[in-house]
Amino acid sequence: MAIQLYNTLTRKKEKFVPLEEGKVKMYVCGPTVYNYIHIGNARPAIVFDTVRRYLEYRGYDVQYVSNFTDVDDKLIRAAHQLGEDVPIIANKFIDAYFEDISALGCKKADFHPRVMENMDTIINFIRQLVDKGYAYESEGDVYFRTRSFNEYGKLSHQSIDELQVGARIEVGDKKEDDLDFALWKAAKEGEIFWESPWGPGRPGWHIECSAMVKKYLGDTIDIHAGGQDLTFPHHENEIAQSEALSGKTFANYWMHNGYINIDNEKMSKSLGNFVLVHDIIQKHDPQVLRLFMLSVHYRNPINYSEELLESTKAAFDRLTTSYQNLKHRREASTNLTADNQVWLDKITGLREQFIEAMDDDFNTALAISVLFELSKLANYYLLEKNTATQVIDAFTTEFEELFRVLGLTLEKEEMLDEEIDVLIEKRIQARKDRNFQLADQIRDQLKDMNIILEDTPQGTRWKRG
Numbered sequence: 355m356a357i358q359l360y361n362t363l364t365r366k367k368e369k370f371v372p373l374e375e376g377k378v379k380m381y382v383c384g385p386t387v388y389n390y391i392h393i394g395n396a397r398p399a400i401v402f403d404t405v406r407r408y409l410e411y412r413g414y415d416v417q418y419v420s421n422f423t424d425v426d427d428k429l430i431r432a433a434h435q436l437g438e439d440v441p442i443i444a445n446k447f448i449d450a451y452f453e454d455i456s457a458l459g460c461k462k463a464d465f466h467p468r469v470m471e472n473m474d475t476i477i478n479f480i481r482q483l484v485d486k487g488y489a490y491e492s493e494g495d496v497y498f499r500t501r502s503f504n505e506y507g508k509l510s511h512q513s514i515d516e517l518q519v520g521a522r523i524e525v526g527d528k529k530e531d532d533l534d535f536a537l538w539k540a541a542k543e544g545e546i547f548w549e550s551p552w553g554p555g556r557p558g559w560h561i562e563c564s565a566m567v568k569k570y571l572g573d574t575i576d577i578h579a580g581g582q583d584l585t586f587p588h589h590e591n592e593i594a595q596s597e598a599l600s601g602k603t604f605a606n607y608w609m610h611n612g613y614i615n616i617d618n619e620k621m622s623k624s625l626g627n628f629v630l631v632h633d634i635i636q637k638h639d640p641q642v643l644r645l646f647m648l649s650v651h652y653r654n655p656i657n658y659s660e661e662l663l664e665s666t667k668a669a670f671d672r673l674t675t676s677y678q679n680l681k682h683r684r685e686a687s688t689n690l691t692a693d694n695q696v697w698l699d700k701i702t703g704l705r706e707q708f709i710e711a712m713d714d715d716f717n718t719a720l721a722i723s724v725l726f727e728l729s730k731l732a733n734y735y736l737l738e739k740n741t742a743t744q745v746i747d748a749f750t751t752e753f754e755e756l757f758r759v760l761g762l763t764l765e766k767e768e769m770l771d772e773e774i775d776v777l778i779e780k781r782i783q784a785r786k787d788r789n790f791q792l793a794d795q796i797r798d799q800l801k802d803m804n805i806i807l808e809d810t811p812q813g814t815r816w817k818r819g
């Protein structure tokens with residue numbers, strides 16, 4: 355069986371055939387770093403990290419690139435409001451982004467290119483489009499001549515005339531045609547700028563991805579991915595820019611994840627229901643948020659609510675409890691051989707089901723239901739009076755492997771002794787300062803990590819529970 359994936363370009367599930375055997379070139383549009391990420395940004399990060407992990411599990415060598423938009427209108431506005439420079443705002447939220455996504459179990463990309471660090475590449479790309487007649491300068495701006503690219507609209511399945519009528523396209527008298535979009539924007543008074551052949555300014559948003567893909571992965575890549583809202587105009591424009599320049603197919607497969615709703619409502623600034631990952635993971639285990647995101651097929655909409663997260667936590671605990679019970683039982687197990695094979699075959703059967711689910715357009719929802727089958731089977735096995743080490747090991751290995759593919763971990767990370775000592779010192783100080791709330795908070799935090807404190811006349815001792 356080969357992996358099948360749904361391609362937005364053809365609107366069909368297709369067999370995945372990479373350009374080069376055993377290798378995958380993958381690009382995922384990254385965030386604009388003017389704020390902490392909200393759960394709408396977390397979904398593509400988790401979904402496409404899982405796609406990458408699964409492709410690696412199936413033996414592919416994946417080159418994964420995801421950009422940071424570190425200069426644009428939103429960043430300029432945020433910098434202005436906070437009285438800071440754009441690069442300082444960008445650095446702050448790039449750090450926060452890495453902190454959030456690593457908590458969510460997402461691996462770093464091979465490259466995380468930033469606009470500010472790739473200005474020459476971007477300017478060079480635009481210059482070549484101008485030279486070829488696909489773009490033109492107008493009062494310090496540069497625009498892409500949309501009608502010059504015959505296949506415009508092929509990703510979002512719209513004809514150029516439909517777009518002309520229906521699309522909300524920024525109208526400006528600097529353009530030859532309303533459909534044209536900006537590749538370079540002349541700097542307004544007081545704005546951050548870079549020098550270019552067209553005067554001081556900064557790149558438009560779409561061009562950065564075309565330039566980054568070309569620089570880091572080449573003219574043609576296997577998978578280009580992002581949120582569904584990026585299909586038009588962002589991805590459509592990326593195709594136009596890249597294919598106009600290279601004359602080659604830009605990406606063979608286009609993957610888009612569905613929307614996220616909050617309590618059955620669209621997440622929007624005006625409704626004030628923006629949920630930041632930063633805030634959720636203060637209250638909930640980030641692993642639970644990840645499991646929740648993967649519990650719905652990536653192309654379907656997902657509804658977020660506190661209650662759903664709570665029930666996901668209960669489900670997550672069921673899985674980890676099975677695993678812990680298996681581990682505890684290992685010591686008391688023997689080298690039974692009688693009906694081991696029956697159990698081993700059942701475990702293998704479940705792995706095959708898991709692979710089948712993931713091969714079918716990365717159906718994590720179904721794959722997770724297989725994990726619960728595995729957990730049920732393990733619990734059933736543990737009812738046996740005598741258990742075999744071999745079977746226990748097969749179960750635990752299976753848990754570990756399938757969890758890893760989904761980017762989940764089974765064991766809480768252990769705190770280092772030094773970290774514990776630091777916290778205990780902090781608690782002693784808090785008690786001296788009569789800040790009992792903080793002292794209790796530290797005690798609870800340690801308790802969560804299974805560290806038990808004992809206050810004795812000689813001082814505070816601790817042990818692992």
Ligand SMILES: [Zn+2]
Pocket residue numbers: 382383384563588592
């Ligand atoms: Zn992009």
